[in-house]
Amino acid sequence: MDCSNLKQCFESDMQDTEGIILVVDNDSDVLFTASLILEDDFAEVHTVQKSEAAFSFLGKNDVDVVLLDMNFTKGATSGKQGLSLLEQIKEIYPEVQVIMCTAFGDIDLAVSSMQKGACDFVMKPWEPVKLISRINKALANKQKLEVAQIEEVSETETQSRLVFLSTAMQEIMKLVEKVAATESSVLILGENGTGKGLLAKEIHRLSQRTHKPFVQIDLGSLPASLFEAELFGHAKGAYTDAGEMKKGMIEMADGGTLFLDEIGNLPPMLQAKLLTVVQSKRIVRIGEMEERSIDFRLISATNMPLEEMMEQSRDGMPAFRRDLFFRINTVEIVLPPLRERVEDIPLLTSHILQKLENKYAKKELKLSQEASISLKKHSWPGNIRELEQVLERAVILSDSEVIEAEALKLRGIHQSSNTNTLESLNLEEMEKQAIVKLIDKHKGNMTKVAKELGVGRTTLYRRLQKYGL
Template structure:
């Protein structure tokens, strides 16, 4: 939507804020509506075609929930699900504002805001609502080690937008997703965009630690605390002092380990093995797991109080099959990267090779694509990669494409089901894909697979 045609509703019980925002926006948009009492929001939304709401996080209103902003956010989402919402918050309430993103807010601004930034944020959200400026966004990229986070798909753009909002805060973050989706790279990217970027980034694969190693590795130990403890050693919490501690595979630790970790996070102090002296720690915590949240919510496996402690904000890293628009971008990036690493000429793909890349479902996700391209670059005889150069991992295809009589029968059933649904919708691929629970891209892959 063009900014000049927009109607903006501002809801804040501070008249100075209402006046300041109205003066700022009145020459930028078609109409600015101001309101001090949030209980009038529904009436205003029914009476006006509002495109965007600027909503304060705190009100002295008849509704007293302790976080009125979240209450009214939910109400606005119920009344007008498609309206854009920007929360207005004070610096001290940033954690609450981050929570508002999980509740459905599109963005938040911190008082005092920069006028140019506020206008740019409003314009970006209105354009996104109409789908008009996706091309104006530069794909987010975060280099970490020998790979990068790249993506132009909608799902990745939403994640990048979320990361840009939460990275400067100290909110604890839980990264969810299958193996190979880039959770470790995302953790590094968040650290690099945080206010702690010049401090340590410390990663620990906690899922692989025994109980004894867990305490020693995370909390440290004194000389003689156990066999082979030949010197004092700081734990990873102390190593990450002032920076970010990334606990990978958090979903695989035992209940006993969870209890010890919870105590440290609550007290923000660690005590090395073999001593009673507590050391204060100042870290930003990021955790990751490939265990689905539905399984983590089972208290026989994972403590709910620890989930709440580590999960101020959660980010779901999508499997590559859900961001198929990014396959070619990533493949070309890896081809360039490995051509340079192995002193090869600049590499490109012919069209059949690109079709092969796009038609595969990548059970190993981005990691599998990366290794596939690395192998292809090493083995290629010239600068053009062809279908025969692209050999997907037998570790994945052995389980994903194991063809037997049962699989053949299932393939026949799937093909017949697709044919019936397409016929039902008179060839409308969009409607057929929706009924089948597939994306259009996934359905096209199946059409190609079955020569339909």
């Protein structure tokens, strides 16, 4: 069969669509087939075989939709390469719509890719008409997002994203309103997923610094080797890779708010360096001698028991410095876990579903009565972050706008803490479920959880991060 006849086989009854499409796949035959299927229906169709070429093309062209393979190494089936590339594309080019495709897909890969920003997921070999339809849907979604961005009013930028009804949260917000008007350092404590970052932004929003920068630094993910370069900045030529002068993140917060997240994870030696800056409000870029005065309001957060850590040894020093603790802790705010503010769950659920409606172009999402009851009965060891994950997964997998209880329980880890049934014999799933049960048993006391698991706290926190708890 020659090319002209093959094209006729692939023709659909759809009208030609404007749109620039980029297909990324390591298989040249797949790229040829994609061009053949799509070139009559879209304004431009481009193909590349390597991720480097994809980023080069995206940097020079206004691409609308990327059709992205999940595996780029021969024999690979995990999808990790594609998911990593997806995250990079969405971080740099958030407006680009990405459709993931693979011959080795499963439901978990589909969910993971859409949670990381993909708009759709298709299996190979492609059905031409369906593939064209999926790309048209992605183009329509991109247009909707562009319209929404244009119509977005400034009011939404300043409104708090904190959602609550509970008495506990109302009391916390009264304290926040008082503290925001001052320059006091604030320490926010609470389990993972309780909204410490949102509370920090709310304090900034209500402060006199609201129109100045809010700079967030995740100290838990910052390698010790990059600590000074990232926080203090460097001069051009200060070290081998310092090709240009770079401001540090602390300097970027000048006039505004500096939010140090996961401060409890900072090693003692780096705590000493941070203490000097917090005390003096001065920094010196690497490779310079000049001191620079920085005006910032300090907010810190952690899920770790700092007071206990001050009594514990780490590398021959207190796990957390007492002098630093008092510098960051003029006012302490403790966020309650979701299990202690159950009355907030319906409102939070409604708020999350509204966001998911926009993200996945669905209308009037709601829970069945049984699903609503199920949410209230769950212990939520992962707090609001877990609630968001459960709802997003349910929305992705539900064909209807009404989400049923069974859609929320697709994974054994999200079952009520009363269940003793292991729904999966996957070792990682079993480990995750064990951690969740122990967190619930010890009411969030991570020291006791780590002790019963027989691991160190550092290992436990790595596991929590790995499993999104």
